Amino acid sequence: MLKYRNIAFIGAGSMAEAMISGLINKAGISPNRIIAANHSNENRRLELTNRYNITTTSVRELSLTNTDVIILAVKPKQAEEVLQQLRPALQDHHVILSVLAGISTTFIEEIIDRSLPIVRVMPNTSSMIGESITGISAGKFVKNEDLDLAQELSKAIGKVKIISEEQMDVFTGLAGSGPAYFYYLLEHMEDVAVENGLDRELARDIAAQTLYGASKMVMESNDSPSELRKKVTSPNGTTAAGLEALAENGGGVAIEKAVEHAAKRSKSLRKEFEKVPVM
Ligand SMILES: NC(=O)C1=CN([C@@H]2O[C@H](COP(=O)(O)OP(=O)(O)OC[C@H]3O[C@@H](n4cnc5c(N)ncnc54)[C@H](OP(=O)(O)O)[C@@H]3O)[C@@H](O)[C@H]2O)C=CC1
Ligand SMILES: O=C(O)[C@@H]1CCC=N1
Structure with a gap:
């Protein structure tokens, strides 16, 4: 169940905040189960900690040992660098959700070079008030239980549609944007x-x-x-x-x-x- 999972956001910008707000304020997820890591913006970390009572840190200092779900929420151009940085800390129990527009599950799987479940999740900023419509599609190592978890998390911030990865571009044009x-x-x-x-x-x-x-x-x-x-x-x-x-x-x-x-x-x-x- 989602409420017993520890969630780490990699990237702490607009989309991460919209999801964090929805998870805490709408779905009742405990703030102490959420950590958000960014690159360097300390003011932003302080802002999120003050606003949501969550832990924040830099990706450099982040430990993923107690994390169950990793939510990638950096810009698409930062994907490769961030994944390379996370790679040594990844563990077999991790489920990775990626909100990155355009970036495929295959690309993520290739960079991390291990058989972890990657689910693409395309929410929109209405997650903030629990009113997103979120498209999800599964990568090749995703099991039913991983998809269920991604679905549960997405339902916590609004409605959900399971789509194919090929449909992600149009979904993004329609609902993400x-x-x-x-x-x-x-x-x-x-x-x-x-x-x-x-x-x-x-x-x-x-x-x-x-x-x-x-x-x-x-x-x-x-x-x-x-x-x-x-x-x-x-x-x-x-x-x-x-x-x-x-x-x-x-x-x-x-x-x-x-x-x-x-x-x-x-x-x-x-x-x-x-x-x-x-x-
Ligand atoms: N905004 C939206 O409506 C939606 C966005 N998305 C997707 O969500 C993702 C994030 O978008 P958005 O929140 O708008 O972007 P923002 O620019 O608001 O946030 C980007 C975040 O990534 C962090 N970051 C940058 N480089 C690194 C790094 N090397 N390591 C760790 N963190 C890093 C930034 O930290 P710092 O500030 O310290 O540099 C910042 O916290 C994108 O991929 C986008 O496609 C998907 C659906 C809707
Ligand atoms: O503008 C963007 O690229 C992101 C993806 C969907 C909404 N915002």
Whole structure:
């Protein structure tokens, strides 16, 4: 069970914090089961210790003897160096979860050069409040119990989908990066509402609740997004006018391109940092 496992985060940035927050505040994992290690930023370590009551250290000083689950949360370009550094400390009982965009389980397995279970986990920053949607895919040495553990941990920070590793790029474009598209949308909705006479705080509240309500409708009704859209749209009404402006200005295409380009970038991260030819 997850609550009896000791978890070490390698990397203590935004994603590590979002997961730590979800694990402690939403899933009730004890802070004394969590350690976070970064490269050198001491202020950041202090910040995390003060905020979550967890232990923090540098990777150089980290001991993995009492760790059960290692969560890799450095940038993709740091993967190789960090894995080389961790390699001598790895033990047979370790389960490794990697949140690194683009980096394959094969690459990690090759660098650590041992048959440890590697699970790729793609959460998003809504983990912070237990509302991530997290994709997980298993590497070659992953047993059912390891996948169960990865699933339990991911459920602690939101919803989970088991996918194939080939689907990880599009999952990353859709859900890993996804919150940013919605924040961008909200930024623009808020700005234009302010320009048209609403106070910023009020505009933010209204736009966010509108997005939340629409999102909940998609999850709770049996209608597709397209059917739900039609129910909002009166002939020759306000929504029709708004949607026409969206289409005329490339709104739909822009959204498709965003997901597509993010997925492509995930693929190219692999090419860049694993130095392998990618089809
Ligand atoms: N942010 C997001 O929304 C999501 C991110 N991800 C993935 O999560 C990973 C982390 O992203 P994010 O948290 O945004 O990145 P950040 O830049 O916020 O954090 C990176 C962390 O890695 C640490 N680090 C850098 N080099 C080393 C090293 N050699 N040894 C140990 N630690 C090191 C940094 O420490 P220091 O500050 O001391 O240098 C820092 O704590 C990425 O691979 C990303 O693809 C996945 C899903 C969503
Ligand atoms: O922007 C990135 O590369 C990371 C991966 C998914 C979300 N943030």
